[in-house]
Amino acid sequence: MFQEPPVKAIRSWASQVLKVPEDTVEALQLVRYQKGEQYSTHVDWGRKQDASLWLGGQRTATALIYLNTLPKDCGGETSFERLGIQVSPQAGAALVWPNVDSSGRPQDLVEHRAMPVLCETQKYAVNVLSAGLGAYAAARDWQRAVQVLLEIQLLAPRAQAKHWLQDAQTTAMFAALQPSGWEQCMVLFQGHANLTSLGCAIRACGMGRYWLGALRLLDEGIDALKCERRALWSAAHLACQASEAPQPLSPELSQMALPL
Ligand SMILES: O=C(O)CCC(=O)C(=O)O
């Protein structure tokens, strides 16, 4: 389906307009409203308490492409009440807005709704959202996830998109939490120490049977992040379950400085 020419064309256009790699454009969503239907006020980005936010990476921007024009007085406008903006659907026009500010912080200002359609003409639109790396994390394709992370880092310099990049990096670490990716997970941990990434790194050590590393991270991480031991308990537990037999330390890892 991603290979259909119209879908490809829209995804490629969206990647340029939203300034994200094409791979992080989510699957297109087609929306249709019949008479009386609407979409109540919401934001397109994920809330902090939403676990899919750090697994999926933040939705940094939205492009809404209207597929048909609604007659006058037929409703169906996209309304940004906090901004005092209402846009009427016009065939072929696209409404593009950021969901985060220049530092990557999600914005409440861009909450919006689709006003009810008031006549028999149906409203059709395509909603294009820039996703994080979630698709690859879900597919356990850590090589692609890491590659996309590198592309994102090049596109968005660290200082300008700090929060979003942290989400993306943690997502890539999750994707790499596999027997074949655990060393890459440790590499991603460099310069990115927080509770979630530390938990990932401990589990990665367990996957690689690198027990010394897991123990060091557990001890030093608790000191450095000033967290309680039990905050990392499940990571440590999973690390222990990941493998039965210990494995000697590789020279490469023994030289790696902990980012704490
Ligand atoms: O249909 C509209 O005008 C807005 C749609 C929308 O906000 C959404 O699908 O997230």
Ligand SMILES: [Fe+2]
């Ligand atoms: Fe929306």
